[in-house]
Amino acid sequence: MSLELLSDEGYRMDGRKANELRRVRCNLGVFQQADGSAYIEQGNTKILAAVYGPHEPSQNFRSQVPHDNCLINCEYSQAAFSGVERKNRPRGDRKGQEMAAHIKQTFEASIQTTLYPRSQIDICLQVLQSDGSDYAVSVNAATLALIDAGITMKDYIIACSASLAKGVSLVDINHVEESVGCAELSAAVLPKLGRIVYTELNGKLHEDEMGQILEAVEAGCQDVFHVLEQHVREHVKDTAANFAVS
Amino acid sequence: MAVVSLSDAEKFFIVHGIEDEGLRTDGRSCEDYRCIELETGLLSNTYGSSRLRLGNTELLAGIKIELGTPNPKNPDEGWVEFHIDCSPNASLAFQGRGGQELSNGICCHLSRIYNNKSALDLKQLCIVPHHHCWVVHVDVIVLEYGGNLFDSISIAVKGALHNCGVPNVNVSAGDEGEFEINLPDDPADVNKLKISSCPVLVTISKVGNRHIVDPTLEEEFCSHASLIVGVTSKGLITGMKKVGSGSLCPESISEMLQSAKSVGKRINSAFTKLMKTEKGIAKSVEKTGYL
Numbered sequence: 001m002s003l004e005l006l007s008d009e010g011y012r013m014d015g016r017k018a019n020e021l022r023r024v025r026c027n028l029g030v031f032q033q034a035d036g037s038a039y040i041e042q043g044n045t046k047i048l049a050a051v052y053g054p055h056e057p058s059q060n061f062r063s064q065v066p067h068d069n070c071l072i073n074c075e076y077s078q079a080a081f082s083g084v085e086r087k088n089r090p091r092g093d094r095k096g097q098e099m100a101a102h103i104k105q106t107f108e109a110s111i112q113t114t115l116y117p118r119s120q121i122d123i124c125l126q127v128l129q130s131d132g133s134d135y136a137v138s139v140n141a142a143t144l145a146l147i148d149a150g151i152t153m154k155d156y157i158i159a160c161s162a163s164l165a166k167g168v169s170l171v172d173i174n175h176v177e178e179s180v181g182c183a184e185l186s187a188a189v190l191p192k193l194g195r196i197v198y199t200e201l202n203g204k205l206h207e208d209e210m211g212q213i214l215e216a217v218e219a220g221c222q223d224v225f226h227v228l229e230q231h232v233r234e235h236v237k238d239t240a241a242n243f244a245v246s
Numbered sequence: 247m248a249v250v251s252l253s254d255a256e257k258f259f260i261v262h263g264i265e266d267e268g269l270r271t272d273g274r275s276c277e278d279y280r281c282i283e284l285e286t287g288l289l290s291n292t293y294g295s296s297r298l299r300l301g302n303t304e305l306l307a308g309i310k311i312e313l314g315t316p317n318p319k320n321p322d323e324g325w326v327e328f329h330i331d332c333s334p335n336a337s338l339a340f341q342g343r344g345g346q347e348l349s350n351g352i353c354c355h356l357s358r359i360y361n362n363k364s365a366l367d368l369k370q371l372c373i374v375p376h377h378h379c380w381v382v383h384v385d386v387i388v389l390e391y392g393g394n395l396f397d398s399i400s401i402a403v404k405g406a407l408h409n410c411g412v413p414n415v416n417v418s419a420g421d422e423g424e425f426e427i428n429l430p431d432d433p434a435d436v437n438k439l440k441i442s443s444c445p446v447l448v449t450i451s452k453v454g455n456r457h458i459v460d461p462t463l464e465e466e467f468c469s470h471a472s473l474i475v476g477v478t479s480k481g482l483i484t485g486m487k488k489v490g491s492g493s494l495c496p497e498s499i500s501e502m503l504q505s506a507k508s509v510g511k512r513i514n515s516a517f518t519k520l521m522k523t524e525k526g527i528a529k530s531v532e533k534t535g536y537l
Contacts, residue, residue: 080385081308
């Protein structure tokens with residue numbers, strides 16, 4: 001019995017329509033000790049991001065720091081209780097290292113590295129609960145944390161995922177939809193400039209369908225951007241109001 | 247593991263404030279804890295969870311339960327396994343394998359305290375003697391490090407165990423001596439663990455010629471010897487460990503143990519009161535976690 005990703009009435013397994021995102025909730029400035037931090041929930045995927053920097057390069061990276069740019073270091077760890085089965089090794093496994101490398105590459109495209117020469121910026125991601133679209137939610141969390149840290153960026157980086165079922169693109173897929181095995185596209189975009197920074201496709205897809213699924217991902221990213229930008233503006237307003245009072 | 251650097255003047259200020267006035271830099275007395283926030287049951291995909299904030303230290307504990315085979319030495323008991331993960335979120339020093347030593351130390355201490363008869367009745371984790379038992383995996387992530395990790399982890403673990411529900415399975419005899427274990431349909435059909443005699447760890451650090459409870463990162467840096475004592479709600483001491491490079495004389499140790507007992511009793515009773523209050527308001531309040 002195969003799982004039906006999309007019912008005949010156009011509803012997915014969790015009751016969403018094909019182009020609907022899961023509920024996005026976020027919070028900036030969750031921790032005091034990190035330079036910037038953020039928490040984001042997209043449905044049941046919950047990720048915490050912390051940013052340290054720009055600071056003097058640590059022992060391990062001293063030799064790799066370029067003289068005219070800053071070095072971006074990314075650490076990705078998954079809590080043992082984040083998935084359905086218990087995960088013994090929180091970080092250092094292949095998937096985690098690959099994810100960290102992809103996120104590092106994504107943010108090198110947006111952070112104005114020439115403004116922080118000979119320094120290091122650390123982006124630390126902690127997955128508390130994983131229910132699909134881990135890359136996309138991690139990128140969104142890291143963007144918010146970088147904004148909270150006050151690091152100069154060209155634009156927000158917003159990521160989203162999409163899949164294809166019965167010729168219809170499904171936006172923001174969850175764990176069950178991921179494990180069915182259809183093609184899954186994740187992309188990170190610069191929303192105001194409309195450019196794609198990173199994209200990854202897993203599974204088989206016909207080249208005619210590529211355009212459709214890319215459009216769906218871009219639309220999904222714009223929707224997430226609206227939510228996150230709204231929240232950032234409110235947060236800045238509240239913070240500014242607190243300064244004024246004291 | 248202090249990741250803070252202090253000048254000599256700052257160390258002098260902290261040490262002499264405690265020695266002469268009995269006051270610490272944030273205004274606490276020697277036996278005061280910082281404000282502790284504890285919330286349980288916030289992760290839906292675990293059997294039990296808790297979130298704890300002690301000053302700047304932030305932890306998240308989650309419990310996953312798996313089936314296992316009992317140890318032949320104790321065929322009618324299950325067991326509890328602890329894993330601590332010092333997340334790079336907490337401190338730059340925890341990147342890569344940086345936090346390994348610290349987490350191993352805390353894991354070993356917790357295992358010693360919990361895998362004996364006085365703390366937790368491990369017989370409630372048995373399903374079929376000699377064949378099947380529950381293995382309780384307690385995973386703690388350190389999300390922010392502001393000092394006093396041992397105490398905060400022990401309170402978070404106690405909170406998660408209090409919230410934990412072991413599924414109420416029915417066992418039927420299958421063929422060839424195998425047993426069939428059926429999970430209940432109702433996810434709320436669980437047995438709660440009895441945690442009334444679980445100890446709470448109390449860290450007492452020697453600073454100058456006085457001792458303080460619940461040190462911050464800066465105070466940990468100024469102290470060369472600490473005692474970590476496990477205290478139950480009745481004031482019984484279940485385990486003790488000395489850490490640090492300094493030495494202690496026997497009179498200091500007995501004084502520190504007396505403090506540990508009274509502080510430990512206070513923490514345990516505050517914990518019990520908080521769990522009762524949380525149970526009372528559980529249905530009316532939505533769990534927000536980090537939002």
